Amino acid sequence: MNKDLSDIRQRALGLLARREHSARELITKLIMRxxxxxxxxSVVATLAKEGLQSDDRFAEGYIHGRIEKGYGPVRIKQELRGHGINDDLIYFHLDMHAPEWEMRAIRAREKRFGKKIPQDFNDKAKQMRFLQQRGFSGEQMRKIFGTSD
Structure with a gap:
């Protein structure tokens, strides 16, 4: 049993050396073995106590990476829930970026469609669907497009 414990710990440390993992992710990968x-x-809880595994660090890094790829808060929140991160931690880190979301949505839209805001309903709807799929909220889209509906 002690050898098994050591083996699990080494495997977990190997995974964590490559990138941060959420506790749920780490547990799932190890159980698959x-x-x-x-x-x-037990091993994952010990690693968390030792500061070697941290859902907080995972969430922070994950959010940063997804923001850089042009994703919005709604999508990031759903993805983090899928990784087993609790809502308090998700909202804490997403709220730190709250002032940036509108600007990030503008950048994502401009990167894909250019700077000109469309006047045609179909073009506007297409761009709004794009932003929605990227995870930006209706409120953020309304601010960009200047619509009140």
């Missing part, structure tokens, strides 16, 4: 679930959870 046919390790005992209770032992895996």
């Amino acid at each position: 046919d390790y005992d679930e209770a032992t895996v959870q």
Whole structure:
């Protein structure tokens, strides 16, 4: 059992050396290697106590990476939930970027469609769908397009 514990720890550290992982992600990857679930959870909890695994660090890095790729807060929030990050942590980190969201949405739209705001309903709808798929809110889109609906 002690050898198994050491093996799980080494495997987890190897995964963490490559990139940050959420606790849920790490547990899932280790269980897929046919390790005992209770032992895996114990090892991951120990790594978290030692500061080697941190959902906070994972969320911060993940949000930064997704923002740089042009994604909005709605999509990032959903993706982080899928990684097992709790809502308090998600909102804490997303709120730190709140002043930037409108500007990020403008940049994403301009990168794809250019600076000119379309007057045609169909073109405007197409651009709004793009921003929605990227994870920007209706409020952010209304500010960009100057619509009140």
